[in-house]
Amino acid sequence: xxxxxxxxxxxxxxxTRITDLxxxxxxxxxxxxxxxxxxxxxxxxxxxxxxxxxxxLLTLAVKVIFIPGAVLHLVGKLTxxxxxxxxxxxxxxxxxxxxxxxxxxxxxERLLPGSAGRDIVxxxxxxxxxxxxxxxxxxxxxxxxxxxxxxxxxIYLLGLLLTQGLPLVVELGVFLDVLIAVVVLVILTSRMxxxxxxxxxxxxxxxxx
Amino acid sequence: MNLSISDLIYIILALPVxxxxxxxxxxxxxxxxxxxxxxxxxxxxxxxxxxxxxFDVNSPYRDEYLYLDALSVWMLLIIGTLYLAFxxxxxxxxxxxxxxxxxxxxxxxxxEGRFYALSHMFVWIMLGVVVVNxxxxxxxxxxxTTLVSALLVAFKFTRTSLEAAWKYVMVCxxxxxxxxxxxxxxxxxxxxxxxxxxxxxxxYLAQHVDxxxxxxxxxxxxxxxxxxxxxIGLAPMHxxxxxxxxxxxxxxxxxxxxxxxxxxIYALIRNMIILLPAIGVDFVSGLCLFFGxxxxxxxxxxxLVQRDVKxxxxxxxxxxxxxxxxxxxxxxxxxxxxMLLHMFNHALVKYSLFYTAGTIMEEFGTxxxxxxxxxxxxxxxxxxxxxxxxxxxxxxxxxxxxxxxFFIVFGFFQSEHPWLGILMLVLLxxxxxxILYHVMRMFGGQSKRKHAIELFGVxxxxxxxxxxxxxxxASAGLGQIDVLNTLLQxxxxxxxxxxx
Numbered sequence: 001x002x003x004x005x006x007x008x009x010x011x012x013x014x015x016t017r018i019t020d021l022x023x024x025x026x027x028x029x030x031x032x033x034x035x036x037x038x039x040x041x042x043x044x045x046x047x048x049x050x051x052x053x054x055x056x057l058l059t060l061a062v063k064v065i066f067i068p069g070a071v072l073h074l075v076g077k078l079t080x081x082x083x084x085x086x087x088x089x090x091x092x093x094x095x096x097x098x099x100x101x102x103x104x105x106x107x108x109e110r111l112l113p114g115s116a117g118r119d120i121v122x123x124x125x126x127x128x129x130x131x132x133x134x135x136x137x138x139x140x141x142x143x144x145x146x147x148x149x150x151x152x153x154x155i156y157l158l159g160l161l162l163t164q165g166l167p168l169v170v171e172l173g174v175f176l177d178v179l180i181a182v183v184v185l186v187i188l189t190s191r192m193x194x195x196x197x198x199x200x201x202x203x204x205x206x207x208x209x
Numbered sequence: 210m211n212l213s214i215s216d217l218i219y220i221i222l223a224l225p226v227x228x229x230x231x232x233x234x235x236x237x238x239x240x241x242x243x244x245x246x247x248x249x250x251x252x253x254x255x256x257x258x259x260x261x262x263x264f265d266v267n268s269p270y271r272d273e274y275l276y277l278d279a280l281s282v283w284m285l286l287i288i289g290t291l292y293l294a295f296x297x298x299x300x301x302x303x304x305x306x307x308x309x310x311x312x313x314x315x316x317x318x319x320x321e322g323r324f325y326a327l328s329h330m331f332v333w334i335m336l337g338v339v340v341v342n343x344x345x346x347x348x349x350x351x352x353x354t355t356l357v358s359a360l361l362v363a364f365k366f367t368r369t370s371l372e373a374a375w376k377y378v379m380v381c382x383x384x385x386x387x388x389x390x391x392x393x394x395x396x397x398x399x400x401x402x403x404x405x406x407x408x409x410x411x412x413y414l415a416q417h418v419d420x421x422x423x424x425x426x427x428x429x430x431x432x433x434x435x436x437x438x439x440x441i442g443l444a445p446m447h448x449x450x451x452x453x454x455x456x457x458x459x460x461x462x463x464x465x466x467x468x469x470x471x472x473x474i475y476a477l478i479r480n481m482i483i484l485l486p487a488i489g490v491d492f493v494s495g496l497c498l499f500f501g502x503x504x505x506x507x508x509x510x511x512x513l514v515q516r517d518v519k520x521x522x523x524x525x526x527x528x529x530x531x532x533x534x535x536x537x538x539x540x541x542x543x544x545x546x547x548m549l550l551h552m553f554n555h556a557l558v559k560y561s562l563f564y565t566a567g568t569i570m571e572e573f574g575t576x577x578x579x580x581x582x583x584x585x586x587x588x589x590x591x592x593x594x595x596x597x598x599x600x601x602x603x604x605x606x607x608x609x610x611x612x613x614x615f616f617i618v619f620g621f622f623q624s625e626h627p628w629l630g631i632l633m634l635v636l637l638x639x640x641x642x643x644i645l646y647h648v649m650r651m652f653g654g655q656s657k658r659k660h661a662i663e664l665f666g667v668x669x670x671x672x673x674x675x676x677x678x679x680x681x682x683a684s685a686g687l688g689q690i691d692v693l694n695t696l697l698q699x700x701x702x703x704x705x706x707x708x709x
Contacts, residue, residue, distance in 0.1 A: 135379060148382060155386055159393040163400055166393065167408035169274075170345030174389070177352045181382060184356050188363060188375055195368050204372035207452045 001041060005119045008034050009101065012123075012130050015150065016093040021075045021142045025068050028146045031127075032063035035153050038120075039160065046164045055165050058175045059156075067149065067182045074186050075142060078199060093133065100129040117161045124161070127154030141189045141199040145182065152178055214270045217260040218277060218340065221285070224249050225292075225333040233326035235319055243300040246325055250296030257289040261692060266699040269412075276342030276412055279699035283549055284339040284475050286696075287556050288468045290679065292332045294557075295460055297672040298564055299325070302460055305571050305664060324364065324458075331357045331464065338472045344409045344483075347476050348385070348392050351440060354469055355381045362457040362465075373449075373456035380449040381440055388436025388476075394429035395480065398422070414483045421487035430488055433480045434496055440473035441530050444504040451511070454523035455576075459567025462519060466526040466563065467556030474533060474552070478704055485706050490540050497538030502629060504531030505636045512643040518566045518578050521647060522559065525602060528640050529555045535633065536617040537704070544620030545701035550684055551613035555602075557680040558610060561673040562598040565591060568669075569651075572661045578647050582654035590665040592652055594673050599648050601677060603641050609680035612687075 011031045018024045039056035046052075104125035108118050115121070127150050134147030156174075159166060166174065189199055196203050212220075228249040232242055261282060264270075269278035303321055334357060338350040355378065363374035396409055398421050407413040435446065442450035454462045481493060508527040515521040529551065536548035572588050573581045584592040601608035604615070614637075621630025687694055 132383065135383065141375075144379065148379070151383065151386055155390050155393070158390065159396075162397045163393060166345055166396060167343075170343065170349065170409065173346055173349030177349055177356070180353065180356045181378070184359050184378060187360070188371060188378065191363070191366050192371055192375070195366065195371060201375065204368070204375065206369055207372055207376075207456070 001038070002119065004034055004038055004041070005123050008123050009126065012127055012150070013094060013097055015134070015146070016097045016130060017090050019090070021078065021140065022072065024143055024146050025071050025075060028071075028149055029064055029068035031150065032059060032068075032153060035157055036060045036064060038157065039165075042160055042164065051168060054168065055160070055171060058171070062175050062179055063149065063153070066179065070182060070186050071142060071145060074190060077190070078142075078193065093137070096133060097126065097130050100133075101126045103129070120161045121158060124154045124158040127151070127157065130154075139200050139202045141185075141192060141201055144201065145185050145189070148181070148185075149178075212259070214260065214263060214277070215272065217256050217263070218270070218275060220256050221253055221260070221289075222333070222336060222340070224253050225329045225336070229326040229329035229333065232322045232329070235322035237322070239321060242321055242325060243303075246299060246329075247296045249329070250292050254289050254293040257285060261286060261696065264696075266695055271342060271412065274342060274346070275340050276410075277340055278703060279696050280475070280478070280549075280703040281339045283553075283696055283700040284471070285336065287471065287553050288332065288335050288339065290553075290676075291464060291467050291556055291560055294560055294672055294676050295328065295332070295464060298669045299328070299460055301664075301666050301669045302458070302564070302567060305568075306458070320364075324361075327357060327361050327364075328461065328464070331361060331461075332468075335464075335468050335472050339475055342411050344392055344395060344411055344414070344480060346409075347479065348389055351388070351437070351473060351476055352382070352385045354472065355385060355440070358453075358457075358461065358465060358469065361461040362453050364458055364461070365456075367456075370456040373452035377449040377453040380446070384436050384439025384446060386436070387432050387439075391429050391432030391434075391436055391480070394425065394432065395483065398425055398429065398484075411479055411483070418483060419486060421484070423487050423489075426484045426487035427492065430481070430484045430493070433477060433484075434500075437473045437477040437480075438500065441470050441477070441534070442504070442527055443500045443530070443534065444507040444527075447504065447507070447527060450527060451520050451523040454526065454563075455517055455519040459519075459563050459570075462522075462567075463560035463563035466523070467560045470526070470530055471533075471552045471556065474530070474537070478537070482703070482706050494538040494540060497534045498626070498629065501531045501533070501535030501538060502633065502636075504528070504534065505633065505640075509636050509639040509643065512640060513646075515643075515647065516577050516579055518569060518576050518581075518647075519563065521578070521644065522562055522566055525640065525644060526555075526559060528637075529559075529602075532614065532617055532633075535629075536620055539620045539624040539626075540705060541620050541624050542698075542701055542705060543616055543623065545704045546697055547613050547616035547620060549697055549700050549704070550687070551610070551617060554609035554613050554680045554684055557676045558598055558601040558608070561594065561676045562602060564669070564673065565594045565598055568664055569595065572664050573656075574661075578651055581651045581656075583652075583656040585652045587656060587661045588663045588665075590663055590670060594665070594670070595648070596652070597677055598673075599644060601680070603644060604637075607681065607685075608677070609684035612684040 015027050018027055036056050036059040039059050043052035043056055104122035108121045131147045131151030135144050138144060192199055264282050266279045334350050334353045338347055341347050359374045359378045362377055363370050402418050439446040454466055505528050508524040512521055512524045533548050533551055536544045568591055570576045601610055604610045618630060
């Protein structure tokens with residue numbers, strides 16, 4: 001499990017530095033793959049039988065295969081698109097991620113001192129905060145979708161650790177929602193490409209006041 | 210025919226989804242689709258009335274996935290009434306939008322099927338929100354409403370509607386993800402207190418969970434408040450609300466404002482009831498009062514300088530949600546009743562206002578209120594409904610909102626917040642001045658543009674008149690209508706933390 005957390009933190013840090021859309025999506029998929037591994041690991045250690053495999057399999061099917069597939073299909077249609085960021089900006093967001101990690105550990109020490117899953121909670125807080133900052137600060141629609149999935153993964157990981165997974169029906173519903181959310185966002189992004197000729201969300205600033 | 214409560218509720222839940230599947234296939238001719246839509250909604254409404262009449266408030270209905278008590282039935286009544294109004298006004302609206310000469314959607318064929326499928330699905334999910342027994346499933350349903358209604362907001366796929374829909378999905382999904390975190394924390398609280406029998410079942414939680422850790426409960430409630438508060442449109446998180454309400458098709462705006470946001474309030478109330486013993490009334494009351502007043506205060510200046518007719522209505526919705534949240538914060542039986550009644554009145558009046566605003570936009574070819582003049586002489590019927598709706602929403606005496614607003618403001622004084630009450634009255638007066646100023650300008654004068662055509666038909670006029678009358682009769686005569694009165698009283702008791 002420790003190795004998984006290390007890989008997870010590594011992937012999230014990498015995510016703050018990537019500007020190429022295709023690589024960002026692949027990075028998101030590998031992050032979800034790590035979450036799926038964590039699901040299997042936790043599932044097998046807490047319960048047995050069918051329920052142990054369901055969250056992991058669902059994560060694998062929805063977040064590792066379907067969502068990145070759909071987003072990559074969309075990225076394939078976009079030409080010459082990458083996140084426009086200068087070198088210093090990227091460094092700042094990596095710095096911010098490092099701060100979030102420190103913040104995560106500080107929070108864990110305050111809230112749940114001496115708990116077993118200290119590293120996992122810190123990693124999930126890192127993912128939540130990084131996902132939020134990606135959604136707010138980055139301009140490209142695809143990167144914002146990646147940020148949303150990162151946020152969702154972070155919350156999911158936290159839930160997995162705290163409660164060993166939600167009840168099965170709720171779990172299924174949450175996955176269904178994530179699935180629909182990505183489908184809706186992909187539809188909106190492709191319409192955006194048609195009407196604005198770009199997926200840069202900063203061109204959309206007509207509605208004010 | 211004698212149907213039990215479970216039969217009735219399953220009929221209500223089955224019909225919209227069947228219709229939306231039929232209309233998604235796009236096989237029916239246009240007229241058939243319109244009629245089937247009306248029949249579906251009417252049958253659902255009739256069954257709902259039957260349910261309200263048969264429902265015994267002292268014995269809630271429950272089974273594996275559903276739970277129905279007075280509060281859920283009251284919410285069902287609001288959503289069902291709007292559903293009926295939607296079905297009877299949709300034909301007129303769609304005919305205008307797909308009109309060969311001027312309709313915006315004329316370039317696309319066969320959009321009715323898709324619009325109906327999405328709208329009925331939207332209503333169906335909202336019905337689901339208020340009848341499920343599980344807090345997790347409630348979260349799932351609220352998130353699903355965001356996604357379905359985002360496609361409705363972006364239905365015209367114009368640049369502005371895309372922008373609104375993008376903002377809507379992004380802001381609301383982040384908010385709702387925080388609510389998921391709150392729900393997970395509630396589940397964690399349940400695991401630490403009573404173990405994992407009946408996971409997240411509302412009734413079980415409300416009856417069995419005690420000795421909650423206060424710090425954890427506060428943390429969970431804060432996440433839930435921010436999360437569902439985003440969806441309600443409370444002030445710092447309201448960025449999506451005016452955009453989505455103003456860019457969506459008029460019918461969708463009405464449903465968004467009338468039904469969706471109060472579904473979020475409902476979900477918040479359900480979670481609040483469980484956590485209330487641990488966090489104490491003061492904490493909840495402070496949060497609700499502060500954010501409620503702040504929302505109203507934020508809405509007033511934007512109404513005063515507004516140009517866009519539907520945005521003005523959206524800010525007026527924000528004002529009303531702020532008022533409801535403040536009323537929730539009093540924990541006085543009368544204020545809780547007034548809040549529930551206000552949900553009902555606001556939904557009915559705001560739906561008719563949004564529909565009228567959509568009609569005005571078609572008639573005058575603009576949504577800029579500064580360029581609309583002479584409604585009285587050119588489009589008298591629209592002007593009549595516009596005036597009635599506006600007078601209704603501002604809370605003037607003969608209309609239903611007068612009663613609910615009056616009792617909410619009275620609640621301020623009854624619960625010993627007199628200065629906040631005076632502040633609220635000042636803000637409400639600002640709202641009244643702002644809206645009346647804009648609306649009166651639209652009535653008088655002469656249009657400088659070409660003559661506008663009256664587009665209000667018979668069916669939609671009757672529907673809107675029915676809505677306004679229903680809100681009026683239900684609130685003024687509440688003491689005389691026993692069914693509604695007991696339902697409302699029991700629902701208010703549930704809001705205040707009693708389990709039926």
